[in-house]
Each structure stands twice: as C-alpha cells, then as structure tokens.
Amino acid sequence: MLQFFKYVLATFVGIIIFIFLSFFILAGIGTALSSEDEVVINDKSVLKLDLNNPIQEVGVENPFADLGGPFSGNDNVVGLKDILEALKNAQADVNIKGIYLKTEGPQAGWATLEEIRNQLTEFKKSKKFIVTYGESYSEKGYYIASVADKIYLNPAGGIEWNGLSAEYSFFKGTFDKLEVKPLVFRVGEFKSAIEMFSRQDMSEASKKQSSELIGAINNNFLKNISASRNIPVEELKNLADSLLIDNPKSALEHKFVTNLGYWDEFEGVLKKELKVEEKKDISFVGVDKYLKSGSKIKEGDFNTRIGVLVAEGEITSGDGSDESIGSEKFVKELKSIRDNDKIKAVVIRINSPGGSALASDVMWREIQITAKKKPVIASMSDVAASGGYYMAMGCDTIVAQPNTITGSIGIFGLIFNVTDFMNNKLGVTFDGVGTSPHADWPTATREMTEFEKSMIQKSVNEGYDTFTKKAAAGRKMSVEKLRSLAQGRVWSGIEAKENGLVDVLGGVDDAIKIAAKAAKLKEGDYRVRYYPEKKKPLDELLAKVMGDSEEKATAKTLGELAPYVKMYKKLMNMGGMQTRMPFEMVIR
Template sequence: MLQFLKYVFATLVGIFIFIFLSFVILAGIGSAFSSDEKVVVEDKSILKLDLNKPIQEVGVENPLSDLGGPFTGNENVTGLKDIVEALKSAQHDSKIKGIYLKTEGPQAGWATLEEIRNQLLEFKKSKKFVVTYGESYSEKGYYLASVADKIYLNPAGGIEWNGMSAEYSFFKGTFDKLEIKPEVFRVGEFKSAIEMFSRQDMSEASKKQSSELIGAIYGNFLTNISNSRNIPTDALKRFADSLTIDNPQAALSNKLVTNLGYWDEFEGSIKKSLSIKEDDNISYVGVDKYLQSDVTPEEGDFNNRIGVLVAEGEINSGKGSDESIGSDDFVKELKKVRDNDKIKAIVIRINSPGGSALASDVMWREIQLTAKKKPVIASMSDVAASGGYYMAMGCDTIVAQPNTITGSIGIFGLIFNVKDFMNNKLGVTFDAVKTSPHADWPTTTRDMTDFEKSMIQKSVNEGYDSFTKKAAAGRKMPVEKLRSLAQGRVWSGVEAKANGLVDVLGGVDDAIKIAAKAAKLKEGDYRVRYYPEKKRPIEDLIERFIGGSEEKAMNKNLGELSSYVKMYKKLMNMGGMQTRMPFELVIR
C-alpha cells in the first residue's frame, strides 16, 4: 500500500510539474504574440528611459523573464537601436512632454553611452524637459544624467566621482601552482593579451597604452560634462582628485546636481511641469511599449534601403550566438544583404574585441567582395579592436565614437602545456606512437621542441604580415606607417582618427548618412533596416527555454564568481591564432 501511495504521489508531482511548465510556455507565447498589439499613448505622457539594464546594439526580449523560475533564461536586454528610435520619435510626438531618465548604473560601454547622450541632447532641441532621479549615480550613470534639466539625488545617496581606472587580472601564479605552462607566440610590443599568463603585473608598454587610452576617454567625459553643467573641466578633475564629492550636499554645492530630494518630491516637480494635480498619476511609458504605439510612421522609399548588419561579441568560426560573431552566420547574412537589390548600401555595426584570426579573415574577405558591389561603411561601437578592426578595415569608410576602443592590430598564438599538471596533480600520463617526428604537433601533452615552437612563431609572423598589409591597403597608407601604429596597440576613437585608422568621428546615424550619400540617396528617400532580422517570438522563446537556463543558473549560484567562470571559458577558447584585444578592459 505504501509503495502504491508513493507511485500516486510521484504521478501527481509529475502532473503538477507538467501543468506548471505548460502554463509558463503558454504564458510566454501569449506575451510574445500580444506584443504586436498597439499601445495607446495618453496626453501628457513621460517617456521612461530605464537604462539600468544591459544594453546591446539590438534588444533581446525574453517573454518569460517576468515569470522567474529556472527555465526563463536571461533578463531582457535593451537595444541601443530601440532607445535611439524612441528618442527620435518622442522628440516630435506632441503626447510626450518630457523624459524621465533612470540611469543610476547603466550596463553599457562608453561609446554606447555617447550615442544615447548625443540623442538626448538632440531631443532637448524640442524644448521638452529631461529629468532624472537617482538614489546614487555611478560615473557612467552621471555621464548621461548630466544632460538633464533637473538632476535629483536622494539626500542619503551619493555620486561616484573619483576618476577612471582599468584593472587587469593576471593568472601566472595560478598556472604556476597548477604546473600548466602557457606557450605564447606573439608579434607586437603592445599585444599584451598574453601578459595575463606570463606576468604578475603590467609591462611598461601595456601601462603606457592603457594610461593613454583611459586618459583620452576621461578627457572626453570631462569635456562633455563641463559643457552640459557649465563647470570648468579643471574643477571637475579637482573634485575627483580630492574626493570632494563625498556626500549629496557636496554634489549640490558644486552644481553636479540641481536638487536633493526623495522620489515623491521628484514626482511632484514633474506634476508641476505637466500642470496636473498632486493626486493625479503620471503617465509613464517605457521604450518597448512606446515603440508598439502609433509613433511617427516610417518614411522613405521601401525599395531604397540602408542595411545595418550588426556584428557583436567575440569572433569565432562556425555559428554565432547573441553574444558572439560566428563567421559562417556573418558570411551568410552578408551575402543575403549584398544580393538584395533593395539594399543600396550597407553599414556594418561592429562591437567586438576580436577573437579567431581565421574567422576574422574569412569575414574580411566577404566584406571586400561586398564593397565591390555596393558601398560598405564601418560603424564602431564600444570596441572594434583586433579582429573587430580586421572587419572594419575592409570597409570604404570607418566611423567611430571619440571613446570607441579600437586598433590592436596584431596576432598572438597560445597553447597550454598541461603535461606536468596531468602527471603531478592528477596522475595521468601519456604515451603515443607516430609515423613522423611531429605527427602530434601542436600538442598540449608534451614539451614542444625549439624547432616546433619556431614553426608556430613563423605562422604568427606570417599572420601579422598579412594583417598589416591588408590594413595598410584598406587605409591607403604605406605599410611601414601602418606597422608603426600597429604592434597590437589599442587606441581611442579620437587617437585613431588622428593617426588615420579611422575616417570620421560619429555614431551609427552618421555612418548611415555616409552610406546613403555614397549610394546617391537623399535624406528621406530611404529606409533603414537592421540585420539579422529578429527571430519570431515563438522561435526565440523555444531557444531560450532550451538553452537559456544554464547561464542563468550559473549566475544565480556563483554570484560574482560567475565572471571568473566566464573568463575560464574564454581562456579555453583562446587556443590557436588570435586577433584579440590585448586585455579584458573594464573602465570604472
């Protein structure tokens, strides 16, 4: 009887789980399809720009994100494209009276923030208000908040105002303890990606380029804030050097914020601007909902299009994902765009630190073939370095933001020798038979000979020679000059423009205008289309249900340690020839 009850209980549990999962899937499908319904925007509405989320080039909407649970994948990712489109429409929408900017700690790179900031400044030309409230502001958050007419800070909050820093992790000690020997082959004084394996601190060359890079970005940061807040850059720098902004009152006294107040006081000021009663609710509309409303209708000839092909993430051969660029997928999509006669010019929007040298070269070749048929313009986002620059150099014109991270023209090879680790730590030994002395080369389970190492270095040298010659041809400069700018060195957009690695400073809209002009299209005579096209809701939902839970579970269970697991996975993918950024750069 007891055994029977166990089976009954197990069956009931199984049925319950089935019903629950069915509900989750159906709720997600319903949510996905209901997103096509038009949203009605009320009079005196406020566009709510919540930037405290991950921001990518194109948004990723997860219909299950609000339901929670282990199968719902990642949270929604806000698209830069959607943010800019919403701001452009709101600027001319009589129902939108202003913007509430929520930007305490945006999860985006500096060039992405620059695009949003510039569009906010453009929005302000409509004479509508931009206001922001924060319990605290990071420096990235304040960079956007600084354009607002009113900047509210919670009286118990604070502003991070202490300058910028870049910190790198070094794993030589770890590998020494594990008895793993990284065999590194490189070309370029500044190609310092390998320093994380061979050193315990930064080389002088790495310090030089890092200092100059963050100095250029910091200079742009201070100049733009100075212009918005009418505070001299020297004063702003002095505030950081002396940690002057150590409490909300200091932020108010030094004019970094306009008001100290709580949320109800902030909303009261909005109601006053809207001339509505204190008891009335403010009509906020988010970006996603706003874009589902009857916003400004699309203009331009349907048969004249500018195609924006987004390439975001690390570069690898084969298929890509939401977070990586697969050369097979990229080539397939580029061919499709190239062969579409309605698309008159192409903008390749690049946000990548690089990756596989082979995959980068495969994509460069396809870009070259496309450039023979129609104009191709490169638009650099937060980072377009190494393999990312490899893609850009095949384009007719390169456009970058002042704080884009680019360059890093160089190649390195990496092989991990795990013989001692396997022998001494795990007790695993290896033996083999072979027909030729080097039949097992390259290998991770024995020491390579000097001759074998020289052959790998020869391949790296040849790769660097090919990379720099192609870059020189694309930039129309002598290869000797190009190599003086290469050596794996990373540049800001401003520096890259000055030395000829970039043609124009600007954002994706500037690149689109350049592409239209090259295709002899006048403003208003064309439409813009982003590629790859978004998956249908049901396709995206199934993919997330099947494949999204692993990363979410890792993030939830490991917390801050999950970043180190991701780093480990990256290290394991760095075998072979790499055109990759010289370091994992996070500017704080």
C-alpha cells in the same frame, strides 16, 4: 508500502511542477503574441528611458520579465537601436512631453553611452524637458544624467566621482600552482593579451597604452560634462582628485545636481510640470512599449534601403551564437545583403574585441567583395579592436566614437602544455606513435621542441605581416607607417582618427548618412533595416526557455565549478591564432 507512497508522492510533485511550468510557458506565449498589438500613447505621456538594464546593439526581449516565476531572472536586454529610434520619434511626437531618465548604473560601454547622450542632446532641441531621479549615480550613470534639465538625487544617496579606473586579472600564479604551462607566441610590443597568463602584473608597455587610452576617454567624459553642467574641466578634475563630492549636499553645492529630494517629491514636481492632478498617475511609457505605438517618423521608399549588419561579440568560426560573431553566419548574411537589389549601401556595425584570426580574415574578404558592388561603411561601437578592426579596414570609410576602443593590430598564438598537470595532479600520462617526428604537432600533452615552437612563431609572424599589409592598403598608407601604429596597440577613437586609422568621429547615424551619400541617396528617400532581423517574441521565448534550461542544468550538475567551466571554454576559444584585444578592459 512506504516505497509505493514515495513513488506516488514523487509523481504527484512532478505533475504539480509540470502544471506550474506549463502555466508560465503558456502565459509567456500569450504575452509574446499579445505584445504585437499596437499601443495607444496618451496625451501628457513621458518617455521612460531605463538604462540600468544591459544594453547591446539589438535588444533581446524576455517575455517572462513581467510575469515573475522561474524564467524571469533575466531582465530584457535593451537595444541601442531601439533607444535611438524611440528618442527620434519622441522628439516629434506631440503626446510625449518629455523624458524621464533612470540611469543610476548603466550596463553599457562608453561609446554606447556617447550615442545615447548625443541623441538626448538632439532631443533637447524640441524644447521638451529631460529629468532624472536617482538614489545614487555611478560615473557612467552621471555621464548620461548630466544632460538633463533637472537632476534629482536622493538625500541619502550619492554620486561616484573619483576618476576612471581599469583593473586586470592575472592567472600566472594559478597556472603555476596547477603546473599548466601557457606557450605564448606574439608579434608587437603592445600585444599584451597573453600577459594574464605569463605575468603577475602589467608590463610597462601595457601600462603606457592603458594610461593613455583611459586618459583620452576621461578627457572626453569631462569635456562633455563641463559643457552640460557649466563646470570648468579643471574644477571637475580637482573634485575627483580630492574626493569632495562625497555626499548629496556637496553634489548640490558644486552644481552636480539641481535638487535633493525623495521620489514622491520628484514625482510631485513632475506632475506640476505636466499639469496632472495630484491623485492621478503620470503616464510613463517604456521604450519597447513606445515603439509599438505606431508613433513613428515617416520612412522612405520601401524599395530603397540602407542595410546595417550588426557584428557583436567575440569572433569565431562557424555559426557563432547570440553572444559571438560566427564567420560562416556573417558571410551568409552579408552575401544576402549584397545580392539584395533593394539595399543600396551597407553599414557594418562592429562591437568586438576580436578573436579568431582565420574567421576575421574570412569576413574581411566578404566585406571586400561587397565593397566592389555597393558602398560599405564601418561604424565602431564600444570596441572594434584587433579582429574587430580587421573587419573595419575592409570598408570604404571607418566611423568611430571619440571613446571607442580600437586598433590593436596584431596577432598572437596560445597553446597550453598540460603534461605536468595531468601527470602530477591527476596521475594521467600520455604516450603514442606517429608516422613522422611531428605528427602530433602542435600538442598540449608533451613539451614541444624549439624547432616546433619556431614554426608556430613563424606562422604568427606571417599572420601579422598579412594583417598589417591589408590594413595599410585599406588605410592607403605605407606599411612602415601602419606598423608604427600597430604593434598590437589600442587607441581611443580620437587618437585613431589623428593617426589615420579612423576617418570620421560619430555614431551609427553618421555612418548611415555617409553610406546614403555614397549611394547617392537623399535624406528621407530610403529606409534603414538592421540585420540579422530581430527574432519574433515567440522565438525569443523558446530560446529563453531552452537557454535557461541548459544554463541551470550545467549549474546543477557542476555546482560551484560551473563558473570555472565557463572560463575554461573561453580559454579554449583563445587557442590557435588570435586577433584579439590585448586585455579584458572594463573602464569604470
């Protein structure tokens, strides 16, 4: 009888959970469908630009974000495209009186922030206000905040102002303990992607390029803040070196902020600026909501378009995913754009550290074919390195931001020998037969001969030779000069332009204008369309449900091992020939 009641109780609980989940799914579907309705923007509205969520090229909307419940854990991913479009529209919209920036700690790369900051500077030409309030500001957050007319800081908060840094992880000690032997094959003094497996610290070459790269990004960072806040660059450097911006009072004394105050004080000042009664709420409108309002700048001819093809993430073969660039999917999309007579020119928007050498070459070929039919311009975002640069070099013109990370022209190969690990740690051994001495080559389950290793290195050398020759042809420079800039070295956008690896410094809008001019189109005569097209809210909803379910199932099954499995999958993607940036770089 007790067992019977246990089954009844389990069934009852299952039904309750099913009803609970069904409610959220149906509510999300209702929200997704209703979100298509046009939004009305009231007079005296303020565009709220919340940059604290993850920012990528094209946004991903989570229909559950505002509902709470089991699928609301991830906030919306904000699209750079949407942010820039909202700022342009708001500049001319009489109902938008100004912008409120929420930018304590943006989750974006430096080139993405540069695009946003430049558009905010353009917005200021409208004579409308830009204000920001923060309990604290990271250096990335302050980079955006520094353009504001009024910068409010909580009296108990602070600003991070101690210079930029980049830290790398090394796994040689881990592999030594596991008795896993990484076999590395590379070309180029600076191709240090494999140092995480073969060293416990940075090589001198890696330190040199990292120091110069981060120095170039820091110089651009300080120059722009100096212009916005009217603080000399040398003073900004001294303040970072001496850690003098250590509390809100010092930030105010050194003109980093304009006011210290709490939210209610900031809100009160903003109400006076807007001439809104004290008892009434300020009409804040977010980017997603604003873009549904219909307050848009008039677009050009529907039959004349500039196509922007977004390539974001690591490069792989096949279809890829929302977080990677699949060569097969990319080729299919680009071919469709090429065959569409309404699209007169193409911008390839690249945000990628590279990946598979083969997939990179496949996409380069398709870009070359397209460039014979219509203008193709490369627009580099935060990073367009190695395989990302491989794509760009097939375009007519390359546009990069000053702080874009690019170059890394080089190739490496990586194979893991797991024989000792499997034998000594797990007790697993391997044996087999073949029709020739090298039938199982390349292999991870035995020690390869020196001859076999030399054949892999030969393949890497040939890949490097192909990469550099194609890059030299695309850049219209000698192979010798190109190789002096290659060696796997990364450059900032500024350095890349000085070296001839980039043509123009600017953002995606600059690339679109160059594409339009190349296609002999006048401003206002064309429309801009992004590809692949953004998923509809209902599709995003279903993808969200399925994605969360898979992730949670993996976490439940593997527990604390789940993050390591994710890392393992990433390592497996690095197998074979790679055109990948020489390190995982996060500058903060």
